[in-house]
Amino acid sequence: MSRKQKKVVEIRTSPHLKKAISVEQIMRNVVYALLPVCGWSVYQFGISALVLILVTTLTCILTESLFCRLSGRPNSVGDFSVVITGLLLALTLPPGFPLWMAAVAGFIAIGLGKSLFGGLGYNVMNPALVGRAFVQAAFPVAITTWTPGFAAGRFYEFIPSTLALPFMSPVDTGLWVKSHAVDGFTGATPLALQKFEHITAGTLDLLTGSVAGSAGETSALLIFVCGLYLAFRKMMDWRIPAAIFLATALISGPLHLMNPAIYPTPLFVILSGGLMLGAMFMATDMVVSPMTPRGVWLYGAVIGVLTVLIRQFGGLTEGVMYAILVANALSPLIASVTQPRIYGATSKEAES
Amino acid sequence: MDPNSLTFIFLNAALINNFVLALFLGLCPFLGVSAKKETAWNMGLATMFVMLVSSISAYGINWILVKFEIEFLRLICYIAVIASAVQLVEMTVKKFSPALFRALGIFLPLITTNCAILGLALFQTFREYDFFQSLAFSTGAGVGFTIALMLMAGLREKLELAKLPTVSQGAAMGLMLAGLLSLAFMGFAGLGGSHA
């Protein structure tokens, strides 16, 4: 309707004011917050990481468009949430992950994790993590093959496994690692070293990210700062990471005191692996977390506790992804047992 | 942890090798009775209960079968005895606690012949669990079944309110959800093993 044709008065329902922050703006800001993390990842791992990020993001966008077309819904790429999924997915994969597998992950993330359930807002688990969990189960070797950062020539030379032909096994990166490695690179993440060899990486290394790991899960400090930005803009629920850190510390602290030789310090647990990225950017995906105030704390606590349990007592070295997925599945139940007490509820009502 | 310890057997049956999500046992009730949290909870309780009864009966029968060396009748005896034991307990419950019976009643006949129950009895025999291990195993299996059922019910209630694409409104959705849960439960792999 053009302005001229407008009736003098227009009927709307109250409230007539809106807070000037929309879904699309929130999502866009999350993308901004992720860009520095991506940037650091590219600086650290070079062109392979760059292409990895592009491939996952592009696959996610294309998959979303495809499924929107198939189901006759308007194309929803414009809300930017799919870009977040793509970026986060890339950041959780090893830098030398074969691109075709990354594309599979992106397709599954959006197809199985999101579009199947009706798109934005209706998915039951974090789409990026669904994608990652799928490829972790499908290609367990490729996803645990770590390559060193800061390799010479990383800006113009691919990690050889990156360019595996579609559906074909990637070549062994052993030789490449030997010829490029910063000395003493063992191909093990700090978590694996800690778990199997009881060698704890230095806090400074964890903070700056000069350790092995996924493309984006390495510099805890940078991720933390970017997350803080979102929290301050009130686009992310700070209570979730807070609950995760708190629960993690409360569980791993006593363990460490009991046996410092085997169990790492809480600080190490929080800074290592994907916990920071998971807590700041993935557990906070509001679509799949409970909304109730007490529920949010409980949800974070579940993630923290499960992470420590899986890391210290489970078969895997890394537990954040599974902890978040399980907590996602739990969140409807958490929400239903933590419905807040309403204003003026009488005790009789509270019982029923 | 010792693979034969009660805690490990319990954890293993509840999470790591969850009956529904890893062993594919009891899928019919899992997909059929998980639309509402309320019914799912009752179904879970009923299953836990039947599992306990059948685990105990199976332990008893097996002891007799082994004694008389007629193990080849195991299957026939298991299914007959479990069904009657559940019937018996059902009648007792009906008499002594009508309220409990009302909550569990409609589910009991559904469960008696289902494969999770029989599977439980067979597994505990194959694994040569002693009496207490069998108890740990059956409670673990029951708890695991209930957890899976409740998670599923929560997700399905959530999806009730979603605008699902038409293709995914049927049974396919249930299977995909189960797949996602199963994927998430892979994180429990090896829990309690000593890996250091």
Added chain:
Amino acid sequence: MSSAEQSQIQPQTPSFAMLRTLGGIAMLSGLLVVLVFQYTQPIIEENKRIAIEQAVSRVIPGVVSKKDFILGPDGLFDAGGKDLKGEKVYAAYDAKGELKGVALEAAATGYQDVIRILYGYNQDCQCVTGIKVLKMAETPGLGDKIAFDPDFLKNFEALDARLNEAKNALENTIVTVKHGTKREQWEIDSISGATISSKAIGRMINDSGQRMFPLIIKHLDELRAGQAN
């Protein structure tokens, strides 16, 4: 449920008829099952025997015949006796009837579930001579390599398992080390990417060895003779 409903509508069947049918059916089933059981039992026994023999000959090269024993702290017994304390071991002999080694079972939790193996022990070199995975649920393509990965299996062709002076424990703990860092004969080089499964194997052999090898050495003469006393 529906049976209850219908019984109300239907006239009561005499209980004799019910008993007759049920009894008849039960007898018929019993008969069928017994027949099949009798017919298949020998074949199944044979299959099982072959399976075990194959496994034993996998872990102890050159074996021709075997004999089953129960070995425990209380002594060595012939298998088949009732209520014996101990673990089942298979003594393996070559064509000349000489003891080639002893096969034992061991188990530990791997990545997903319990891994169960049969492994061979040679009393002469005091070493492990081979393993065969009997049961596992490890990840295909990763953990399940413990069953067939040639490099991994090479670890067990002559894995040092010497006893200490007192002959009551192993001289060196058998351990699994990171891929590519094997230095000693009693170390196991793990499969890269399946450290957990590899470690489980090392752990179960060590545990079982610490317990059983001293006993084997103690009862060596009886085992050689193929006769428990």
Added chain:
Amino acid sequence: MSVLPNKQEKVTLDTFMRGLWEENPVFVMLLGLCPVLAVTNSTMNAIAMGLATLFVLVASSTLVSLLRKMIPKQVRIATYIIIIATFVTIVDYVIQAISLDLYNALGAFIQLIVANCVILGRAEAYASKQKVGVSVINAIGMGTGFTIALLCLGTVRELLGAGTILGVQIFSSNFEPWVVMILPPGGFFVLGAWLLLFDYLKQRKEQKLLNAEGAVANGS
């Protein structure tokens, strides 16, 4: 479940074909899902399981149908279960005799055929009311339908999960298997995907029919 005819039925092609598609126990009626998902991580297992089920289904249908006049209503279910359990035990021993490896791969699921509601359902709803010939043919149809469903899953899962079918390498040796397909989640996903596909095709067909009708209406 469709309402089954109470009256005597004639043997037609439909008696057999129904089980293959319209009333396919797995894809349409969603029964007996546990064995379907549990043993389909390889084609071999799928075939063995399918045949074992087929055998139990046919044998028990025959017996139930033969004895249908003699079985009093009250002990109906009990009798059926005993009959089924008998045949399952037989299959169990036969498979052990054929191959221990196969037996180990199928695990407890052979014995769990007892609990498979396809079979009890057939006995209760069909064989107990129909003549032997009809019920045997129907049972063969159902059993075949079940086996086909198992194969649909087994081949896909083995092909993607190991790059082989019946152990024969299909793709190049450099093919990277999708391990997830032989793991539990893969079972759920593959069955879910088949159902999605069928739903999609059905919808397309309905849409076409609707469009065709619309065209006719517009044309007239």
Added chain:
Amino acid sequence: MGLLNLFKRARTFRHGVHPMDHKEQTAHLAIKRLPFAPKVYVPLAQHIGAPAVALVKPGQEVVRGEPIAEAGGFVSVPMHAPVTGIVRSIDHLVPTAAGPKTPAIVIETYEAATQEVLYGLDQDLDTLTRDELIKAVQASGMVGLGGAAFPSHVKLLPPEGKIIETLIINGCECEPYLTCDHRVMLEQTDRLIAGIRTIMRATGARQAIIGVEDNKLDAVKAIRDKLPAGEAISCDAVETKYPQGAEKMLIKSLLNREVPSGGLPVDIGVAVYNVGTMAQLGELIPRSRGLIERVVTVSGPGVAKPGNYLVPIGTPLRFLMEQVGSSSEANEVIVGGPMMGMTVASLDVPVTKGLSGVVVFEEEAEDQQERPVYPCIKCGACLDACPINLNPSMLGQLASVRQYDVMAADFHLNDCFECGCCSYVCPSNIPLTQYFRIAKAVNREARAAAA
């Protein structure tokens, strides 16, 4: 809790929202009289309860302040002539905010009519009994000027077995743009206090608290200056936050008590009155006059001369708009405040007793642009905004699949008082409050149909 209070800035309730208040446009402008409109339309149903019954006939001459309609029952109030003039019709249908067609008395204003009120008798309040006081309140035609237009005298009579201990005077004015109560507190402080004293007597309340948002500290000071020491009346500042002015919230803020779900303030011994109501009562009762005009804030980007105007009841909005120079580009005229008020379909709507403001939006301001509606992303912002602590997200999802009964049974739909906080914060732009209104209406109809 006690310790936490030390850190609290001001007394307040939980949740709520902080919209830009935009009050600077009119807060400093003293109340001005507006000329009479050539014709006024006095609807007979301006309040909650039974409509008034007309006392006059077409062609009859009326004097400003004269009763022209009597109460139609206990929960009803009389009407008084806002202008001197001649009755043209008594069942002319006008649209009001209450409904599309409401019967109204139309009075044609005499051109030279004076603003003086010529009607009414002085009475000595101290001699009146409680019952007589309550009658006097009803006779004044007074309804809540805070917006709900609930007959004021009804609230003076607590049901059997309940007593009113505390009187809360609501000077929050939490709606953006509106400043009429602010001006009343500044300019009519004496009348306000007089009104409160009268009502305290009528209810037997032992204390009265005036709650004012802390963006109007000048009003707090003005009132406190006029209050003698030792008086049972006090004035407290509360946090500036929407909907501080809702009675449940204000009671929580001032007394830290909650009105039981489904109950009324009187259940905990409290009655809440708006400051405007009190000031008018303080003015009218001593002279047994009727309510004929009220202060209306006219503001918003679409108004050339925003201000606080004393407007005769019945003045058509069209006239009002002309007087304040509303631009013809205006596309949205809201009566009440922008958070709870409604847009009017036509400018023929007259000013009624409950109308506290007119806000005119001209162009699409940034915070009220049309935005696409996304699915609920479960962000929880609405839960953190809802002052009743409901779960608007869940309610909204249920509403979109029409499970209205579940909303009421399991998610406390009927406790929602439609404040609009949830819609205000929702990043997905879901019209939650509107959904809830529809849901309640459907449930009401279903209940009526069942009964």
